[in-house]
Amino acid sequence: MSVQQRVDRELIELGLRLQQEGYRFTTPTPLTHERVLQRADRCLAKDPRDVFGWSMPFDQGLFGTERFQALECAGILEQQDGLWRSTVRWSSLNDLLFVHSSFPTKQNDAVFFGPDTYRFARAINAYLQRRTTPVKHAVDIGCGAGVGAVLIAQAYPQAQVIAVDINPQALRLTAVNAELAGTNNIAIYYSDLLASLEGQFDLVVANPPYMNDQQQRAYRHGGGALGEALSVRIVREALPQLSQGGTLLLYTGVAMVAGADPFLAMIGSMLGSDFSWTYVELDPDVFGEELLKPEYEQVERIAVTLLTVSRN
Incomplete structure (x- = not known):
């Protein structure tokens, strides 16, 4: 199994875990997303929806050691100013869950969902x-x-x-x-x-x-x-x-x-x-x-x- 295949397998496992935990998130327009993040209580993620839906920064302590390591293995974390962010979002569509690019989608190769x-x-x-x-x-x-x-x-x-x-x-x-x-x-x-x-x-x-x-x-x-x-x-x-x-x-x-x-x-x-x-x-x-x-x-x-x- 190649490195990329192992990373993608970890990403699939993350999606399955979120589904089992009842995770749901409806992705709004970029303007709505931006306005929600401007609220005073939206500075630091408090739960997985904040991390994988609202693309909010989070402290490593939000997840246990094993789960944090799994996120690292999935290749979806970036660090900035001592905090972490997910580079992907997960959105609900009926009973399905789709992974796509995090907010804001500024990269040329961003994968859209909205x-x-x-x-x-x-x-x-x-x-x-x-x-x-x-x-x-x-x-x-x-x-x-x-x-x-x-x-x-x-x-x-x-x-x-x-x-x-x-x-x-x-x-x-x-x-x-x-x-x-x-x-x-x-x-x-x-x-x-x-x-x-x-x-x-x-x-x-x-x-x-x-x-x-x-x-x-x-x-x-x-x-x-x-x-x-x-x-x-x-x-x-x-x-x-x-x-x-x-x-x-x-x-x-x-x-x-x-x-x-x-x-x-x-x-x-x-x-x-x-x-x-x-x-x-x-x-x-x-x-x-x-x-x-x-x-x-x-x-x-x-x-x-x-x-x-x-x-x-």
Whole structure:
């Protein structure tokens, strides 16, 4: 067993231990997280939720010697000013637990999990509940923490599910989360969207970054004028790889300008007579603080949308 495999095994064991202890944490928006941490009583962690949910610093004495050593072996601790912090968070999704990057997510290879993840998961579950045929071949594009892949793999244990990302850290944590969820039908690959994959799929899901991020962090920056480029590219490249009756489920965000939806205008020509599709706003107004930034000075609001496209 390699060093990395031993570290990941310790991470899986930590997740199992947290589950057994009844740990639960719902990850809020970064702005809410920041405001909570600004409270006077949030200077030092008092329990595992503070450590692994709120990403608060903690004194070594919070954990017993054996458990602290296990955290060190898992490779998730960093020390600063005599205190310790976890470099990962653990978030609840129904009965599942997912490991992802700690707050604040400033690193370029940060692995995202937040309110968008919960909405994305609800969209997937709602689709799977109304689907009338089994899923056989599915792919989660830009898998991040692997939520899409895990949900599909759990719902269809006989399906071949693939999780792809260009972020090695995302692939690593997806593997941890897949094992923690008890799934054994997920294959994990490094791929720029579907570039490394052949064949057709009867289900493609994606929750890509959709912001215009000045730092161009991979988990956040969608490219283009207002963060729309990656979502447009997913539609362009995924539609040809849909099997007959196959579906693309794309959860994304759109910066609305002068009452118009620029993303929908860009993909309209791709959605010809070969496809049936629906497009809905799941939330009309998210990340309002972004409108204070120069690149968003012409934007009225940022909405999150769900595009569902099926090959006829």
